Amino acid sequence: MTSQSSLMVVAALDRKTVTGLRALLAIMNHAPGRVNAANTLVPFGEFENLHFARFVILDDHTLDDVQLLYGLPRQEYPLYLAFLCDFDGPSEDFLASLVKLAGAGLRRVFAFCEGFTNATDLLEWVREHDIPIATRYVNWRGRTVKQVREEARLRQAIGAYLRSSMGGLENRTAEQTRVRAREFVRAEIAAGRLTLTPSEGMSWAGKIGGAWHFVSVGLLLALLLPPVLLLVLLRIRPMEKTDAVFAPRPGPELAAELALIEDHEVTNQFSAMGSVKPGLARLWVLSYILWLIDWAARHLFGKGRLARVRTIHFARWVFLDDRKRILFASNYDGSLDSYMDDFINKVGFGLNVVFTAGIGYPRTRWLLAQGANDEQKFKYYLRRHQMPTQVWYNAHSGLTAVDLQRNNRIRRGMEEATLSEDAAREWVQLL
Amino acid sequence: MPVDTKDVQGLLRFGYGSMKEAGYLVLRIRDVAAARAWCAVAPVATAEYQERPPEVALQVAFTWTGLGALGLEPGLLAEFPAEFQSGMAGEEGRSRRLGDIGASAPDKWEWGQPGREPHALVMLFARSGRLADWRQRVENDPFLTAFETIAFLFSGDLDGHEPFGFKDGISQPEIDWRRERATGCDELTYTNVQALGEFVLGYPNEYGKYTDRPLLDPAARGARGLLPAEDNPGKRDLGRNGTYLVLRQLEQDVRGFWQFLDKVSESNEAERLRLAEAMVGRTTEGHPLMPPNTNAIRGIDDASGGPSNRFTYDGDPKGIRCPLGSHIRRSNPRNADLPGGPGSLLSRGLRMLGLCDDSYRGDLIASTRFHRILRRGREYGPRLPVADAVREDPGDTQKRGLQFVCLNANISRQFEFVQNAWLMSTKFDGLSEESDPLMGNRTAAGDGRDSANFSLPMEGKPPRVIAGLPQFVTMRGGAYFFLPSLRALRYFGEGPV
Numbered sequence A: 001m002t003s004q005s006s007l008m009v010v011a012a013l014d015r016k017t018v019t020g021l022r023a024l025l026a027i028m029n030h031a032p033g034r035v036n037a038a039n040t041l042v043p044f045g046e047f048e049n050l051h052f053a054r055f056v057i058l059d060d061h062t063l064d065d066v067q068l069l070y071g072l073p074r075q076e077y078p079l080y081l082a083f084l085c086d087f088d089g090p091s092e093d094f095l096a097s098l099v100k101l102a103g104a105g106l107r108r109v110f111a112f113c114e115g116f117t118n119a120t121d122l123l124e125w126v127r128e129h130d131i132p133i134a135t136r137y138v139n140w141r142g143r144t145v146k147q148v149r150e151e152a153r154l155r156q157a158i159g160a161y162l163r164s165s166m167g168g169l170e171n172r173t174a175e176q177t178r179v180r181a182r183e184f185v186r187a188e189i190a191a192g193r194l195t196l197t198p199s200e201g202m203s204w205a206g207k208i209g210g211a212w213h214f215v216s217v218g219l220l221l222a223l224l225l226p227p228v229l230l231l232v233l234l235r236i237r238p239m240e241k242t243d244a245v246f247a248p249r250p251g252p253e254l255a256a257e258l259a260l261i262e263d264h265e266v267t268n269q270f271s272a273m274g275s276v277k278p279g280l281a282r283l284w285v286l287s288y289i290l291w292l293i294d295w296a297a298r299h300l301f302g303k304g305r306l307a308r309v310r311t312i313h314f315a316r317w318v319f320l321d322d323r324k325r326i327l328f329a330s331n332y333d334g335s336l337d338s339y340m341d342d343f344i345n346k347v348g349f350g351l352n353v354v355f356t357a358g359i360g361y362p363r364t365r366w367l368l369a370q371g372a373n374d375e376q377k378f379k380y381y382l383r384r385h386q387m388p389t390q391v392w393y394n395a396h397s398g399l400t401a402v403d404l405q406r407n408n409r410i411r412r413g414m415e416e417a418t419l420s421e422d423a424a425r426e427w428v429q430l431l
Numbered sequence B: 001m002p003v004d005t006k007d008v009q010g011l012l013r014f015g016y017g018s019m020k021e022a023g024y025l026v027l028r029i030r031d032v033a034a035a036r037a038w039c040a041v042a043p044v045a046t047a048e049y050q051e052r053p054p055e056v057a058l059q060v061a062f063t064w065t066g067l068g069a070l071g072l073e074p075g076l077l078a079e080f081p082a083e084f085q086s087g088m089a090g091e092e093g094r095s096r097r098l099g100d101i102g103a104s105a106p107d108k109w110e111w112g113q114p115g116r117e118p119h120a121l122v123m124l125f126a127r128s129g130r131l132a133d134w135r136q137r138v139e140n141d142p143f144l145t146a147f148e149t150i151a152f153l154f155s156g157d158l159d160g161h162e163p164f165g166f167k168d169g170i171s172q173p174e175i176d177w178r179r180e181r182a183t184g185c186d187e188l189t190y191t192n193v194q195a196l197g198e199f200v201l202g203y204p205n206e207y208g209k210y211t212d213r214p215l216l217d218p219a220a221r222g223a224r225g226l227l228p229a230e231d232n233p234g235k236r237d238l239g240r241n242g243t244y245l246v247l248r249q250l251e252q253d254v255r256g257f258w259q260f261l262d263k264v265s266e267s268n269e270a271e272r273l274r275l276a277e278a279m280v281g282r283t284t285e286g287h288p289l290m291p292p293n294t295n296a297i298r299g300i301d302d303a304s305g306g307p308s309n310r311f312t313y314d315g316d317p318k319g320i321r322c323p324l325g326s327h328i329r330r331s332n333p334r335n336a337d338l339p340g341g342p343g344s345l346l347s348r349g350l351r352m353l354g355l356c357d358d359s360y361r362g363d364l365i366a367s368t369r370f371h372r373i374l375r376r377g378r379e380y381g382p383r384l385p386v387a388d389a390v391r392e393d394p395g396d397t398q399k400r401g402l403q404f405v406c407l408n409a410n411i412s413r414q415f416e417f418v419q420n421a422w423l424m425s426t427k428f429d430g431l432s433e434e435s436d437p438l439m440g441n442r443t444a445a446g447d448g449r450d451s452a453n454f455s456l457p458m459e460g461k462p463p464r465v466i467a468g469l470p471q472f473v474t475m476r477g478g479a480y481f482f483l484p485s486l487r488a489l490r491y492f493g494e495g496p497v
């Protein structure tokens, strides 16, 4: 199995030259929100294993909140450029291809970052600035870009074939139909019109590693649970009752800037950041929860859903600045409003338990309850913390996470030598 | 009744069904003083129940630009929701989400184009034959000095049927006027009763919260005539007893619709009808394709459509009886907060974590109770029977369509969500490459594949896909309006400035 890895390069920018950087990043787009996959700087389309990528300037407009709500001095953080990628296979291979296909372009972009000079070794620098991810979610572990493309083509081909020969299928059983489709696919593969790269199973080492992670981290999390609960009971719950809520409506300029780059296709990007509420208790509980979700995302939810939500392709939570700030980035299906509604209605508790650590988040009860249920405040809160993503690339434009899962089911059903009539009936309905 | 119905415009409570004629005046304010003078005296029909139903009625609503033109101060204007401020045609992103692209793009509209937003809407309703007279009585001074009419949208009466020939206006949410239902709790079975705050501002909505709306200092001029805000008693509530009104003029290509189906069905009349009914999700006479639920559904009794509304899609997860993509299934999927009903606590917990559903497309749709709208649309244009519609030679150039009107307290979460995430979405409920069979704009989705399809799932077979659907419905104009309470209207008349 080829597992998915990610990269997140974060580097401080020189504020004086940010306008120049924005202009350079804009070269990668046809228009705001619409990337040119063949652009000369980072030709995303040439990477065969890249799912999603983005450049985003981490311009946090909420830095005054800590002063406003907690009377603490405003912190001056650097302005960062972040470069995020989600890809198949090991990081080292990807980094090598990055340098090869986009080395010159990346050098031009990173030249805006502090400390990057003509003499800098790009690979070395990228490695140094790749920061760890606290929680990562991958919609379907092991599904590669190549597989996504092959399976999308497969679905189209089978669909077209069956529809064009529909008349002849009237009196067939579903299994006979499936077998016909299977023969058709074989012939197409033989003729070179379709490819289906066999998916490798998980290696023994991978399986053992996974099981070890499941058990060891699971145990640690279980051991840590009582002290964390105690901390919640004694420290967090009292603070929760008085923590100030600050969720004004985002300004019209920000809203317009965000709207400009959204909804050009069925999938969208989301980048947001904010400061963590002051106090070590908060930080410890938050770190624990992110670790728990990371573990659950890896072992319980790697097959098409994060709890009840099936519209996220890749997502991550990342700490910045000594864990004083946190960034959330995701790739999701639908418009942001419908994404937020889906979230509130289906996994409000899951949002609350993390975001409640953010300064100003709508009031929660016992971390899980309320919060996002204050629907309008929650939406304002997310929107206000959101930052426009300057460049965003999606290798499976037009396909939702559900599409990908269905296409894979079609493929798996097609590959079976025989299916029971019931299973075959289910299968033909997928088309 | 805890709501002062004399303060609420009648349209929120009544459809004025007995007034068969209606005409909507789309206006721009010409003279502010006269407009305000008119607001102070406008003969607006209220939601108060009357023994003898009136013969005529008038309702009035304003766009955000219109409220600005009336002289509302900027601070107050800024408290209106963003989508209302920007307007239906004000932002390209919104047009993309609403599907107003291609032939339906705002710059091609007949009214309400970007930069030419109307200021006000005056809706006139009258019993048959009385509209012309009613209009004349209304268009008097100060009305004539106050407003310039940029469009007059007349709607006729096709006996409760929309121009394609289907019975309309059957399913409506039941508003909890008495505020008897607890709000803000999970609903584990589908309910048709909706919190008052979903349709009337100033009351708790389905989340148990008060939807944001402009609040005033009681000391502000004219503010004393307004009711206090329930959730903020120190303030006066400009929104209370008002709501938002969405108006879309949707032109329907009735010939195109039936001729396409005629072609697909090879002129087999029964099949032609069956396909049309599958697209709508109801028969032409309004019977649902789903059998009635054995259990009662809260908020559905004989008054609210009775048997023709007592159904959900729980028994038809694959859309064999009623296609997943049919218009009424898209516009109200009739689900609850958690699939699978109440069940034990453990099973509920597992379902909340999504741990016991192995299907790839179960549980895709968000809870419907947050996304309902109250429809008050009316059809326009002369009747065109199917038999005539399928005939080659048109001979008439009459326009037909729907003056689509809906009311809701939160345009973005209700109307826009239904329109964007459900009707126009090419990915609704796990479908692909198709949007609403009636309303879709057939424009290619992001991947370049077209969306001009409609699929009929079939038991044990690949779905039957009808391809090459033309665009049947085109946007001709539209806007978002605020439908004020009577107190707010009088405040516009005398209060601000």
Ligand code: HEM
Pocket: B162, B164, B166, B167, B168, B169, B170, B171, B172, B250, B251, B252, B280, B282, B327, B328, B329, B331, B332, B373, B375, B401, B402, B404, B415, B418, B419, B423, B438, B439, B473
């Ligand atoms: C020309 C365009 C349209 C036509 C011809 C049309 C036609 C119909 C018909 C025949 C029904 C069934 C009658 C009923 O259940 O009351 C219906 C129901 C409905 N329509 Fe439309 N409609 C159109 C536009 C829209 C739009 C723009 C929306 C909302 C954005 C919408 C939302 C609904 C809803 C919510 C229902 C009720 C579904 C239910 O509760 O079961 N329709 N429509």
